[in-house]
Amino acid sequence: QKEVEQDPGPLSVPEGAIVSLNCTYSNSAFQYFMWYRQYSRKGPELLMYTYSSGNKEDGRFTAQVDKSSKYISLFIRDSQPSDSATYLCAMSARGGGNKLTFGTGTQLKVEL
Amino acid sequence: GAVVSQHPSWVICKSGTSVKIECRSLDFQATTMFWYRQFPKQSLMLMATSNEGSKATYEQGVEKDKFLINHASLTLSTLTVTSAHPEDSSFYICSGGTGADTQYFGPGTRLTVL
Numbered sequence: 001q002k003e004v005e006q007d008p009g010p011l012s013v014p015e016g017a018i019v020s021l022n023c024t025y026s027n028s029a030f031q032y033f034m035w036y037r038q039y040s041r042k043g044p045e046l047l048m049y050t051y052s053s054g055n056k057e058d059g060r061f062t063a064q065v066d067k068s069s070k071y072i073s074l075f076i077r078d079s080q081p082s083d084s085a086t087y088l089c090a091m092s093a094r095g096g097g098n099k100l101t102f103g104t105g106t107q108l109k110v111e112l
Numbered sequence: 113g114a115v116v117s118q119h120p121s122w123v124i125c126k127s128g129t130s131v132k133i134e135c136r137s138l139d140f141q142a143t144t145m146f147w148y149r150q151f152p153k154q155s156l157m158l159m160a161t162s163n164e165g166s167k168a169t170y171e172q173g174v175e176k177d178k179f180l181i182n183h184a185s186l187t188l189s190t191l192t193v194t195s196a197h198p199e200d201s202s203f204y205i206c207s208g209g210t211g212a213d214t215q216y217f218g219p220g221t222r223l224t225v226l
Contacts, residue, residue: 004155006155008153032213036217041203041220041222042219042220043116043118043205043207043217043218043219043220044156044205044217045217046214046215046216049213088155088156094212095211095212095213096212096213096214096215097144097209097210097211097212097213097214097215098144098209098212098215099146099158099161100146100156100158100215101158102155102156102157103155104153104154104155105153105154105155107153
């Protein structure tokens with residue numbers, strides 16, 4: 001079993017839709033949770049960074065962490081074609097500047 | 113955010129040759145640099161972690177004699193793929209860490225070994 005599981009998609013939604021992306025994990029030592037966006041042939045870009053359980057909102061993006069269920073989510077409101085990318089969840093036991101364990105990424109396409 | 117550059121952005125080489133990839137933090141000092149490898153439609157897999165002036169720590173299954181990492185300064189790390197073979201063809205991404213919370217990724221280098 002992989003430490004981090006993420007549905008690879010692809011996920012196709014119409015413009016303006018609410019998108020829900022999810023990851024599950026098995027390592028209870030993970031305390032720090034991140035969502036990265038990666039465009040084709042580019043490096044990952046940090047979108048959201050959370051510590052422990054709870055919600056965090058930044059513009060159209062909301063990250064949720066449920067440590068009791070070992071489940072994290074990223075919600076994108078009012079999705080735009082420019083949101084089309086691969087979204088990677090990542091986790092760490094000791095902070096985002098340390099070793100990260102990534103999910104496989106979910107490919108998202110937002111269509112006009 | 114902080115900027116990390118990689119050079120070259122893509123490289124094609126013959127089997128058996130060595131390839132060096134540079135990773136630079138342009139506007140910050142990276143106390144730790146990480147090297148990842150990403151195969152098509154797969155996640156980033158950490159290869160090694162390096163701290164400036166010390167030997168790199170390699171992940172299980174990564175051959176340290178094949179993937180040579182040098183972290184000569186707080187702004188430069190290099191990855192050398194020695195005696196490259198077609199199975200080494202991949203997307204190599206570096207990142208620089210400034211502390212416990214943050215890690216900035218480079219744009220990646222696509223290596224194709226013929």
